[in-house]
Amino acid sequence: MTMLRMASRTDCSDKEAAIIRISAILLAFLFAAFFIALLGHNPLSVYSSMIEGAFGTVYRIKETIIKAIPLIITSLGISLAFKLKFWNIGAEGQIMMGAIGATFCALTLKDVPPYILLPLMGAGSIICGGIWGAIPAFFRAKFKTNETIFTLMMNYISLKFLTYLQYGPWKDPEALGFPKIQGFAQNAILPTLFGIHIGWIISLILIVIMYSFINHTKIGYEINVVGESENTARYAGINVKAIIIYTIFLSGGLCGLAGMIEVSGVDKTLSVEITHGVGYTAIITSWLSSLRAPVIAIVCILFAALVQSGTFIQMAFQIPQSAAQILQGMILFFVLGSEFFIRYKLSYIRKKKVEEL
Amino acid sequence: MDISFFTAAIVAGTPLVYAILGELITEKSGQLNLGVEGMMLIGAVIGFKVAIVTSNPYLSLLGAIFAGGIGALIYGILTISLRANQIVTGLALTIFGAGFASFTGQGLIGEAVPQNIKLFFENFQIPFLGDIPVIGPIFFNQGILVYMGYLSTIIAGLYLYRTQIGLNLRAVGENTAAADAAGVKVSFYKYIHVLIGGLLCGLSGAYLSLVYIPSWQDNITAGRGWIAVALVIFCKWNPFLVLCGAFLFGGLDIIGFRIQKYEFNISQYLIDLLPYVVTIIILILISARKSQLGAAPANLGATYFREEK
Numbered sequence: 302m303t304m305l306r307m308a309s310r311t312d313c314s315d316k317e318a319a320i321i322r323i324s325a326i327l328l329a330f331l332f333a334a335f336f337i338a339l340l341g342h343n344p345l346s347v348y349s350s351m352i353e354g355a356f357g358t359v360y361r362i363k364e365t366i367i368k369a370i371p372l373i374i375t376s377l378g379i380s381l382a383f384k385l386k387f388w389n390i391g392a393e394g395q396i397m398m399g400a401i402g403a404t405f406c407a408l409t410l411k412d413v414p415p416y417i418l419l420p421l422m423g424a425g426s427i428i429c430g431g432i433w434g435a436i437p438a439f440f441r442a443k444f445k446t447n448e449t450i451f452t453l454m455m456n457y458i459s460l461k462f463l464t465y466l467q468y469g470p471w472k473d474p475e476a477l478g479f480p481k482i483q484g485f486a487q488n489a490i491l492p493t494l495f496g497i498h499i500g501w502i503i504s505l506i507l508i509v510i511m512y513s514f515i516n517h518t519k520i521g522y523e524i525n526v527v528g529e530s531e532n533t534a535r536y537a538g539i540n541v542k543a544i545i546i547y548t549i550f551l552s553g554g555l556c557g558l559a560g561m562i563e564v565s566g567v568d569k570t571l572s573v574e575i576t577h578g579v580g581y582t583a584i585i586t587s588w589l590s591s592l593r594a595p596v597i598a599i600v601c602i603l604f605a606a607l608v609q610s611g612t613f614i615q616m617a618f619q620i621p622q623s624a625a626q627i628l629q630g631m632i633l634f635f636v637l638g639s640e641f642f643i644r645y646k647l648s649y650i651r652k653k654k655v656e657e658l
Numbered sequence: 659m660d661i662s663f664f665t666a667a668i669v670a671g672t673p674l675v676y677a678i679l680g681e682l683i684t685e686k687s688g689q690l691n692l693g694v695e696g697m698m699l700i701g702a703v704i705g706f707k708v709a710i711v712t713s714n715p716y717l718s719l720l721g722a723i724f725a726g727g728i729g730a731l732i733y734g735i736l737t738i739s740l741r742a743n744q745i746v747t748g749l750a751l752t753i754f755g756a757g758f759a760s761f762t763g764q765g766l767i768g769e770a771v772p773q774n775i776k777l778f779f780e781n782f783q784i785p786f787l788g789d790i791p792v793i794g795p796i797f798f799n800q801g802i803l804v805y806m807g808y809l810s811t812i813i814a815g816l817y818l819y820r821t822q823i824g825l826n827l828r829a830v831g832e833n834t835a836a837a838d839a840a841g842v843k844v845s846f847y848k849y850i851h852v853l854i855g856g857l858l859c860g861l862s863g864a865y866l867s868l869v870y871i872p873s874w875q876d877n878i879t880a881g882r883g884w885i886a887v888a889l890v891i892f893c894k895w896n897p898f899l900v901l902c903g904a905f906l907f908g909g910l911d912i913i914g915f916r917i918q919k920y921e922f923n924i925s926q927y928l929i930d931l932l933p934y935v936v937t938i939i940i941l942i943l944i945s946a947r948k949s950q951l952g953a954a955p956a957n958l959g960a961t962y963f964r965e966e967k
Contacts, residue, residue, distance in 0.1 A: 309963065388745050444945040449692060449745065450888045451941055454934040457881050461934075465927035581753055588746055623760035630754025634732060637747050641740040 310646040318643045325639035329632040354613025355606035369605035370500040371559040375583035378555030380592040385528045391452025392556040393580025394459035395430040399557020400564045402429030404571040407489035415488040430557015431550040438549030442542040484570045491566035498566030512594040585633045664796045671908025673862045675807040677886035680858030687851040688831040690959040692748025695883025696755025701726040701860025702867040703759040715778035726860015734852040741961045766874040779869045815897040831955030834962040888937045894953040
């Protein structure tokens with residue numbers, strides 16, 4: 302008789318961990334293939350047309366990148382909060398508030414040249430998203446208020462507020478009673494480079510900044526320490542409360558900026574559908590990237606491909622688009638499960654040895 | 659404000675009763691399952707689907723309960739056996755549940771709950787109790803699931819505080835290592851109570867799709883699962899306080915709709931904010947009064963690992 306023995310390990314190399322995570326993702330696809338087959342489709346042809354749907358033509362590659370941009374920026378924001386073990390699941394609301402801030406600038410400053418208006422919209426979105434994040438952070442720092450529920454409630458509040466704006470004060474009077482917000486004028490629209498709005502450059506710059514901020518600055522180091530242990534940080538003389546509030550302001554601000562890029566670069570107006578669920582998907586992508594900025598870029602492009610191909614297989618196979626969301630959930634389940642094998646070592650021991658113990 | 663408002667508040671609060679109770683029992687075992695919203699959505703869609711296909715109320719409820727349990731089982735395997743981060747796993751369950759419900763519910767939009775199921779859940783008066791003025795019509799002229807909600811809280815309270823198993827369970831949540839040393843099968847207790855939590859969340863979802871709404875719409879829970887997680891704190895992890903919290907929020911849930919006829923000059927969308935704002939205020943007030951936080955199981959959210967030699 303053998304017995305399973307479990308011990309924690311610290312010797313798992315980055316390469317080994319990456320292999321375990323990638324195998325988990327492949328397993329998730331394999332598992333999903335089983336369900337696709339149950340639905341009466343050939344999993345191989347579904348998967349191959351998903352790849353085709355996301356990368357098959359230049360147009361589709363552009364669409365995938367456009368979907369990856371807000372995901373990357375939001376994931377950067379969320380990973381900053383998760384580093385602090387501050388469970389910010391309010392990205393959805395922070396994106397909306399950022400979009401509202403940017404739209405406010407766009408609707409009130411109609412005669413301002415774009416090189417002034419666009420930075421203003423960016424600043425407005427960062428401030429609005431940042432404040433939306435800083436409110437729960439303040440109470441978490443002061444009273445240890447549960448930030449998970451707090452940030453989530455803030456999502457619903459911003460959604461209702463945005464609905465109020467769209468159906469009330471910001472309703473376009475020229476839309477013949479149809480509840481929509483006026484489209485942006487040319488000066489409030491992000492310019493494009495190589496056929497894609499410049500959000501892609503912004504996100505690349507942000508990845509570099511975030512990487513050096515976390516790894517090469519004093520504040521970045523302090524964030525890491527607070528995340529590991531608040532008591533250690535306090536003992537080392539770090540102002541924990543300030544770190545929490547400032548970091549979550551930044552986290553929310555980045556999510557807000559993603560909202561500005563969506564209204565200004567993609568939708569060219571504001572509506573209640575502005576987030577397209579990015580705030581929730583970004584939670585998955587941040588975790589899958591182990592909160593590392595360069596990895597976030599890769600994971601987000603893959604997830605954007607998943608979303609983009611979801612629209613494609615809906616047309617090709619009549620599989621509802623939400624199938625992509627189920628797949629995302631499954632991938633996260635498998636990766637979460639696989640982390641066990643990164644942190645613990647399993648080995649068999651013979652019965653004789655068991656008795657000796 | 660007339661009596662019908664309070665009657666309706668009870669109905670609106672009943673899905674919360676089951677969800678709060680489910681999360682409360684789960685948390686007593688030290689597991690923090692943030693997948694309540696996901697399990698409710700899975701239960702709601704499966705319950706509704708079974709109702710459309712079979713027109714059988716028992717099968718629909720069983721289906722919903724079973725579906726919620728499956729969700730909890732996934733969470734249990736990941737967090738108890740594989741020791742994954744409880745918060746992220748709960749979030750994953752919510753994301754998965756939302757996708758699953760929207761996927762399964764695609765063909766259900768526009769379908770109506772069969773007549774015999776509606777009849778099954780119809781209100782009936784409880785003899786004697788129902789005759790009491792004011793209290794009777796509010797509390798004792800309701801549907802079967804509302805009465806089961808009252809009963810569940812009492813059963814849960816007796817189970818947790820008056821049985822040996824309940825005592826063991828609380829020990830697991832308060833001090834896992836000590837409970838383990840005393841011979842309590844920690845993983846078994848955690849699994850069972852995470853599962854019970856899932857079953858109740860599934861039932862809560864079924865109440866929404868079969869009785870409260872009663873039709874299918876995307877995102878049918880509208881954050882009620884999250885409000886339930888917050889209300890566990892509000893109820894200080896005490897099952898006997900669950901009804902107060904749930905019915906208070908049931909009232910907040912419907913007040914926006916009710917207030918319309920008084921022609922206040924406030925937008926409906928802003929009044930709809932109320933339950934979420936009040937949840938936040940309650941969270942802040944509770945955390946500001948530190949004494950109440952002590953009611954939480956001491957090892958809540960902690961991963962337990964007994965290092966073997």
